[in-house]
Amino acid sequence: MVKDISFLNEEQKKFLMDYVKTKKVDAFNKVQKVAAIGYEGLENASSENMQLLIDEWVLIDYIDNGFVNNNTPCECGRPLRYQYIVKNNKSGEIKRLGVNHFEKHISLKKHVVKQIKKEFDLIDKEITEISEKTKAKWSIENEISYIPNDYKFNKADNIKKQLDMGLALSARQINYLIKEFNQKILSDNKTVNLPTHEVSNIDVYNYEEKKITSTVYSLSNIQKERIRELYNRGVKNPETICEFLIKNKIAPSHRYSTGKPKIFPSVCIFLENINGS
Known part of the structure; x- marks a missing residue:
């Protein structure tokens, strides 16, 4: 967890603690199962289902005291801040461990422990990111x-x-x-055909209500290249792409009276061509 979350209220703190617990339980158990059967297609498996699939140790709980606490020791007696509670699916035995003693006390292989630590680190970094953005008055807009x-x-x-x-x-x-959002927009769209000369007269606010098919024109090769790069990275919202191009001076900042970038229709059409190719 992040070192300082004192600026958060109690509800926010509890939410993040529960978030970390859920994510770490899922990560521990999925890494174990992948290591056991060599299959990575487990992203959507629930923690409960994952526990049923694992033959031996599963993570059932996680405690973050906020400080090193004598009341939450490892099996070897060392006091812990972070205590991981694991259960043996065969015997029902429960052990309480520090992250560095998975290999020693429950005989996990080194490469499995390494992957679990990597996943835990990513989760902790995500929580730090959420906390720091919250402190900086982040806005989804x-x-x-x-x-x-x-x-x-x-x-x-x-x-x-x-x-x-x-x-x-x-x-x-x-x-x-x-x-x-992109998937929803695409699923809601209805296909219409527009002549090329009508593209500049598109009702840009109603674009999400229709699919536009036409010959792409007016975009430069550099603009097309940047759009493809963004698309391949998962950025498929046309407005987001337009604002990125404008902000990075790859496209002019001219806008309609509604505030929409004038490059918006061309970006929409180009995205449709990419998606259909």
Whole structure:
């Protein structure tokens, strides 16, 4: 966890602690199963299902005291700040360990422990990112330029709850939402054909209600290259791409009276061609 979260309220602190616990339990158990069967297609497996699949030790709980605490020792007696509680699926035995003693006390292989530590480190970095952004008064509008009004957040991932309580989102969560929004826009679109000369007269605010198919023109090779790069990185929202191009002086900043960039229709059409290719 991040060193200082004193600026957060109790609800926010509890949310982040629960978030870390859930993520670390999932990471520990998935790494073990992947190591055991050599199969990585387990991203959507629940923690409960993962525990049923693992033959031996599973992580069932995680404690962060905030400080080194004599009341939460490792099996060897060393006091811990972070205590990992594991259970043997065969015998039912429970052990309480520090992260550096997985190999010693439950005989996990070195490469498995190394991967578990790597996953734990990524989770801790994500929490640090969320906390630092929250402290800096982060706003979702600065990251995502367009959110469908009727988009329904997945209750299972708790992102809506996270936003409602005033916590920032991590880059991983933002990328996930952008992909979700793009998929929704594409699924809601209806295909229409427009003559090339009508492209500049598109009702840009209603673009999400229709798919536009036409010959792409007016974009330079450099602009097309940058759009493809963004698309391949998962950035597929046309408004986000337009603002990126403008901010980096790759496209002119001319806008319609509505505020939409004038390059927006061409970007939309080019994205449709990429998606259909």
